[in-house]
Amino acid sequence: MRNIKLREVLKMNIKNILLVAILVLFASSVFVSATNDVDLVVDDFYITSVADGHTYNLQDTFTVGETLNVHITLRNWGTSAITNQFQVEIMACHPDGTGCHIASNVEVHSFGAERKGSYKVPFTFSAHDIVNGKSMIKIVVDGDGQVAETSENNNIETEELNVQESFASVLFGVSVNDWPEHKNSALSKTIKNAYVNMYTVVLDGDAFKVVGVETKSTGPQEYPVARFTIEPQQLVYFEGFRTREGAVQGAEQKKSLLWTAPPYKNFGNNRICQTDYTNINQMLGQSESYACATMLSVPYKDVGVVSFTYPDLTITSLTHGDTSFKALVCNVGEEAIANFKITFEANGKENTLTYVPTLSTGSCVEISSWGYSHFGIQDTYETVDAKAEVDPYNEFIESDETNNVAVITPSSVLERNWVEMVFVNRRIAGINPQGFEYDLVPINFYPTAQNCVVEYSEKLCIEKAYVTLGNDGRYDKVILWLRVNSIGTKTFELNARDNTFVALHELDNDHFRVELNPMLMNLRFYPTEETTIDSVIDESQLPGPSIEPQLVNGQNVCTIGCAYKDKCLPAGTRIKVGVVGEFCNWDDTMAKQLDTGESCSNNYECGTNSCVSGQCVDLAKRLDEQQNLLEKILEWLRKIFG
Structure with a gap:
C-alpha cells in the first residue's frame, strides 16, 4: 500500500517538474523575444565619381567601367544592439531585377541600437548589366540572414x-x-608655332x-x-x-584661380x-549641336605686351600678259x-596658285x-574684268590686311579705243x-x-564695241557685243584686216543667219529657209549678173563680183x-570648193555645200552611215527577239 502511494507521489512530482520546466522555457523565450529588438534598413544612399568626387543625380547617365563610390546610410530602428557580423551587398542587375550579381560588399562587425552608420563601397557597372541603356543597382542588408530582425521585409533598396x-x-x-589684335572675327587668322x-x-x-x-605647340605646318x-569624364579648359x-x-596664374565657366568634358562619340x-x-x-565640338580655335592670351613682326603681302600691279x-x-x-x-578671278572662274619659295622682306x-x-x-582678255588676291583665305598674319587685292577693268584700257x-x-x-x-x-x-534694228521679227542690237589700233592708225582688232532678243548677248572678236564675211553662228536662230x-564693218542677215540655202547653180543655169560688166580699156570688167564668161557673179x-565645184569669193576671184574636213566659214565654200562648226562635212554620207548603223541595230534586235 505504501509503495502504491509512493509511486503516485513520484508521478505527481514528475508532472510538476515537467510543468515548471515548460513554464521556465516559455518565460525565457518571452524574455528573449522582448529583449532582441533589431530592425536594419537602408536609410539613404547616393553615388559619387571616384575620378573627380562629383555627386551624381540618380537621373544622370553612368558609364560602363566607370569607378563609382556608393555611399550608404544604414539605420537600426530596433532597441537592441547587434553584436554579430553581417554584410551589406551592392548588386548590379538587369532593369527588370533579373541577372543580379554581387559587384561589391562591405562587412559590418557590430551595430548599436537605434543608430545610423555610413559606409562607402566601390562599385562598377559591366556591359552585361545593361539592357537598352538601363540597369539596376540593388543594396541588400544582411542578405545571408545572420541577424534576427523584427522585420525581414525592409532590407533591400533598388x-x-x-x-x-x-x-x-x-x-x-x-x-x-590673332583675334586680340583686331577684335574682328572675319579677319582672324591661325597662328603658327603658337602654344596651347x-x-x-x-x-x-x-x-x-x-x-x-x-602644354603643346601648334607647330609650323x-x-x-x-x-x-582627353580621357572619359575628364574636365578641361x-x-x-x-x-x-x-x-x-x-x-x-590659373593654378591659383577658380574657374566658373563651364568646362569641356569627354562625352564620347569622338567629341x-x-x-x-x-x-x-x-x-x-541640353544640346549636342550647341555644346559639342570636334575642334576649337582660341585667341591668344599672353600676359603683358608682346612685340611681333609680320610679313605684308601686296599686289603692286595686275596686268594682261600675252597668254595670261x-x-x-x-x-x-x-x-x-x-x-x-594667290587667286585670280575673271569671267566667273577662279585660279588659285601656291607660291612655295620664301619671299624675303622688300622683295x-x-x-x-x-x-x-x-x-x-x-x-578678248583686254575687255574682261579681272581680280587677283594674295593670301585669299587669311592664312597668314600681316601688318596690313587691306592691301591684298588688285583689279583690272576694261576702263583701264585707253578710252579712245x-x-x-x-x-x-x-x-x-x-x-x-x-x-x-x-x-x-x-x-x-x-x-x-x-x-538696234528689227528684221524677221527679231531685234538685234550692238551692246558695245571695242577696237584696237595698229601702228598705221588703222583698226587692228574689232570686238563686238551683239544681242539678239531670243538668244542673249554674245561676244565676237575679229581681225579688222580680214576683208571676208565671217559667220556669227552664235546669233543664228530660227529666223535668220x-x-x-x-x-x-558690214553686217548682214538673211532668212534660213532650207529650200533655198543649199541651192547649187549649174553652169547651164548661170544667173544673170547682179551688176553688168563695164567696158574698161576695151575690155569688160566686173567692178563688183567675179567675172565669169562675160558675166559678173x-x-x-x-x-x-x-x-x-567653184564659187565666187569675197575678193572677187573664183575659187575651187573645199574638200570634206577642210576649214570653212560658209556653206558655198564646200564641195558638199555644208559648212558645220568651221569644217566642210558630207551630210549625205553621215546620214547613210547613221542609216546603216540603225539597220544593223534593228537586225541584231530581230535576231534576239525573233
Missing part, C-alpha cells in the same frame, strides 16, 4: 539607372588665332579648380594645331599663347562638349613669308595665272537667198542713227563644171 557603354579617349585639336595650355579641373564647390596642366588626348613664356605664365556649368554630367543647353594675267606680288613687311596663295615676284582659256576667254556703233544704210544683200545688209559706223558720223565683214555664187 534604383533603376541610365547606363551607357564605355567610350574611348578623344584626340582633340586646338588652334590659336590644357587645364584639367575638378569641381570644387560651385567652381572648378585646376589640378593639372599640359600649313594648318597649325595642338592635339590633346584651353588657353592659347603666342609664346612659350606666355604659356608658362598663364599656367602659373567633347561643354558641361551645364556645375552639372557636369549634362551638356550645356600677271600679278606683281611684293612683301613690304618685316618678316619673310613662304607657301602663300617682289611676278606670278602668272593659268592661260586665258582657263577663264573661258579667247582673245571704245566706240559706240550704230546701224546705217540698210540695203538688199546680193546673196542667195536675199537678205539685208547694214553698215556699222561710229555714232559720231550718224548722231541720229540707232544701235548673221555674217560680218570686219574690214568693211555675186560673191557666194556657186557653179559646177562637170564634177568640179
Whole structure:
C-alpha cells in the first residue's frame, strides 16, 4: 500500500517538474523575444565619381567601367544592439531585377541600437548589366540572414539607372588665332608655332579648380594645331599663347584661380562638349549641336605686351600678259613669308596658285595665272574684268590686311579705243537667198542713227564695241557685243584686216543667219529657209549678173563680183563644171570648193555645200552611215527577239 502511494507521489512530482520546466522555457523565450529588438534598413544612399568626387543625380547617365563610390546610410530602428557580423551587398542587375550579381560588399562587425552608420563601397557597372541603356543597382542588408530582425521585409533598396557603354579617349585639336589684335572675327587668322595650355579641373564647390596642366605647340605646318588626348569624364579648359613664356605664365596664374565657366568634358562619340556649368554630367543647353565640338580655335592670351613682326603681302600691279594675267606680288613687311596663295578671278572662274619659295622682306615676284582659256576667254582678255588676291583665305598674319587685292577693268584700257556703233544704210544683200545688209559706223558720223534694228521679227542690237589700233592708225582688232532678243548677248572678236564675211553662228536662230565683214564693218542677215540655202547653180543655169560688166580699156570688167564668161557673179555664187565645184569669193576671184574636213566659214565654200562648226562635212554620207548603223541595230534586235 505504501509503495502504491509512493509511486503516485513520484508521478505527481514528475508532472510538476515537467510543468515548471515548460513554464521556465516559455518565460525565457518571452524574455528573449522582448529583449532582441533589431530592425536594419537602408536609410539613404547616393553615388559619387571616384575620378573627380562629383555627386551624381540618380537621373544622370553612368558609364560602363566607370569607378563609382556608393555611399550608404544604414539605420537600426530596433532597441537592441547587434553584436554579430553581417554584410551589406551592392548588386548590379538587369532593369527588370533579373541577372543580379554581387559587384561589391562591405562587412559590418557590430551595430548599436537605434543608430545610423555610413559606409562607402566601390562599385562598377559591366556591359552585361545593361539592357537598352538601363540597369539596376540593388543594396541588400544582411542578405545571408545572420541577424534576427523584427522585420525581414525592409532590407533591400533598388534604383533603376541610365547606363551607357564605355567610350574611348578623344584626340582633340586646338588652334590659336590673332583675334586680340583686331577684335574682328572675319579677319582672324591661325597662328603658327603658337602654344596651347590644357587645364584639367575638378569641381570644387560651385567652381572648378585646376589640378593639372599640359602644354603643346601648334607647330609650323600649313594648318597649325595642338592635339590633346582627353580621357572619359575628364574636365578641361584651353588657353592659347603666342609664346612659350606666355604659356608658362598663364599656367602659373590659373593654378591659383577658380574657374566658373563651364568646362569641356569627354562625352564620347569622338567629341567633347561643354558641361551645364556645375552639372557636369549634362551638356550645356541640353544640346549636342550647341555644346559639342570636334575642334576649337582660341585667341591668344599672353600676359603683358608682346612685340611681333609680320610679313605684308601686296599686289603692286595686275596686268594682261600675252597668254595670261600677271600679278606683281611684293612683301613690304618685316618678316619673310613662304607657301602663300594667290587667286585670280575673271569671267566667273577662279585660279588659285601656291607660291612655295620664301619671299624675303622688300622683295617682289611676278606670278602668272593659268592661260586665258582657263577663264573661258579667247582673245578678248583686254575687255574682261579681272581680280587677283594674295593670301585669299587669311592664312597668314600681316601688318596690313587691306592691301591684298588688285583689279583690272576694261576702263583701264585707253578710252579712245571704245566706240559706240550704230546701224546705217540698210540695203538688199546680193546673196542667195536675199537678205539685208547694214553698215556699222561710229555714232559720231550718224548722231541720229540707232544701235538696234528689227528684221524677221527679231531685234538685234550692238551692246558695245571695242577696237584696237595698229601702228598705221588703222583698226587692228574689232570686238563686238551683239544681242539678239531670243538668244542673249554674245561676244565676237575679229581681225579688222580680214576683208571676208565671217559667220556669227552664235546669233543664228530660227529666223535668220548673221555674217560680218570686219574690214568693211558690214553686217548682214538673211532668212534660213532650207529650200533655198543649199541651192547649187549649174553652169547651164548661170544667173544673170547682179551688176553688168563695164567696158574698161576695151575690155569688160566686173567692178563688183567675179567675172565669169562675160558675166559678173555675186560673191557666194556657186557653179559646177562637170564634177568640179567653184564659187565666187569675197575678193572677187573664183575659187575651187573645199574638200570634206577642210576649214570653212560658209556653206558655198564646200564641195558638199555644208559648212558645220568651221569644217566642210558630207551630210549625205553621215546620214547613210547613221542609216546603216540603225539597220544593223534593228537586225541584231530581230535576231534576239525573233
